[in-house]
Amino acid sequence: MASVAASRSLCSGAGKRLSVEGNIAVGKSTFVTLLRRAFPEWQVAPEPVSRWQKVQPEGPRQASRSPGVGNLLQMMYQEPSRWSYTFQTYSCLSRLKAQLEPDPVKPSKGQDLVRVFERSVYSDRYVFAKNLFEGGHLAKMEWVIYQDWHTFLLQAFEGQLDLHGFLYLRAPPEVCMERLRHRGRPEEREVQLRYLQQLHAQHEDWLVTKKTETHSEGLRDTPVLLLDVAKDFESDPSEQGKLLRQVKTFVESLSPEAFPSASAAAS
Numbered sequence: 407m408a409s410v411a412a413s414r415s416l417c418s419g420a421g422k423r424l425s426v427e428g429n430i431a432v433g434k435s436t437f438v439t440l441l442r443r444a445f446p447e448w449q450v451a452p453e454p455v456s457r458w459q460k461v462q463p464e465g466p467r468q469a470s471r472s473p474g475v476g477n478l479l480q481m482m483y484q485e486p487s488r489w490s491y492t493f494q495t496y497s498c499l500s501r502l503k504a505q506l507e508p509d510p511v512k513p514s515k516g517q518d519l520v521r522v523f524e525r526s527v528y529s530d531r532y533v534f535a536k537n538l539f540e541g542g543h544l545a546k547m548e549w550v551i552y553q554d555w556h557t558f559l560l561q562a563f564e565g566q567l568d569l570h571g572f573l574y575l576r577a578p579p580e581v582c583m584e585r586l587r588h589r590g591r592p593e594e595r596e597v598q599l600r601y602l603q604q605l606h607a608q609h610e611d612w613l614v615t616k617k618t619e620t621h622s623e624g625l626r627d628t629p630v631l632l633l634d635v636a637k638d639f640e641s642d643p644s645e646q647g648k649l650l651r652q653v654k655t656f657v658e659s660l661s662p663e664a665f666p667s668a669s670a671a672a673s
């Protein structure tokens with residue numbers, strides 16, 4: 407990762423930054439692949455799930471055959487009360503690193519640089535960590551400490567973590583459940599419909615009804631494009647076209663300067 411000072415100068419104010427949000431297995435990675443194909447000049451940062459499945463000690467990049475220290479995703483699903491706090495520290499750290507990465511390319515003249523992240527430091531807190539606390543898997547002590555360092559980091563990196571918009575992929579939890587089963591990721595074998603219903607409600611509270619209390623007004627005011635992905639768009643070019651047109655119009659409507667800082671705390 408670049409130094410704080412270097413990344414501050416490289417990230418500030420350049421282009422438009424979006425995050426794709428949505429329930430587990432709603433189709434974010436699939437949709438992001440579609441975005442890459444439709445807008446090859448956009449920079450896309452996938453969620454680093456493979457790093458969570460094989461946590462490696464810090465240092466020079468380990469050989470890909472090294473076993474790592476364990477599968478944190480699996481540990482979190484198997485023993486949520488033991489591993490959720492650890493998981494949230496690591497998932498948030500990886501999202502922070504991704505959002506602070508300097509822009510990898512310079513946009514050509516007259517072209518807006520668009521960066522798309524799969525989930526964000528915001529969903530880490532306002533969807534997953536919040537839900538784990540409400541479900542009793544994060545102790546009050548852990549939730550209070552998580553929020554303390556989360557808010558501190560947002561303030562420390564003020565401006566650099568701003569997003570100009572959210573693409574919220576929405577489908578009923580039952581549809582996500584079917585897709586999750588169809589995908590068959592081994593760690594998710596025990597995931598129940600109830601968990602997806604809870605996560606659906608957290609997304610709705612945060613991005614639609616705005617019932618979730620957030621650390622800043624800026625985050626609350628960040629525009630949200632709601633995309634209905636209940637239908638199978640994978641093998642339907644007309645459905646794909648419809649979704650992509652909505653994204654294009656939304657991105658064009660965003661002004662890099664128009665929105666107050668999502669990372670500045672309100673206090």
Ligand SMILES: Nc1ncnc2c1ncn2[C@@H]1O[C@H](COP(=O)(O)OP(=O)(O)OP(=O)(O)O)[C@@H](O)[C@H]1O
Pocket residue numbers: 428429430431432433434435436437453585586588589635636637638639640
């Ligand atoms: N619109 C769709 N219709 C039918 N199947 C879909 C659709 N979108 C994705 N899928 C399938 O659903 C499964 C989950 O999709 P994907 O991996 O893109 O979800 P995700 O939201 O990125 O998941 P996660 O939350 O775990 O990161 C995959 O098997 C994919 O092929």
Ligand SMILES: Nc1nc(=O)c2ncn([C@H]3C[C@H](O)[C@@H](CO)O3)c2[nH]1
Pocket residue numbers: 430453455479482493494497525529530534535538594
């Ligand atoms: N607890 C928890 N907190 C997160 O911030 C988070 N982000 C993603 N996930 C889980 C969902 C998929 O199984 C898998 C891939 O998205 O990882 C998370 N789980």
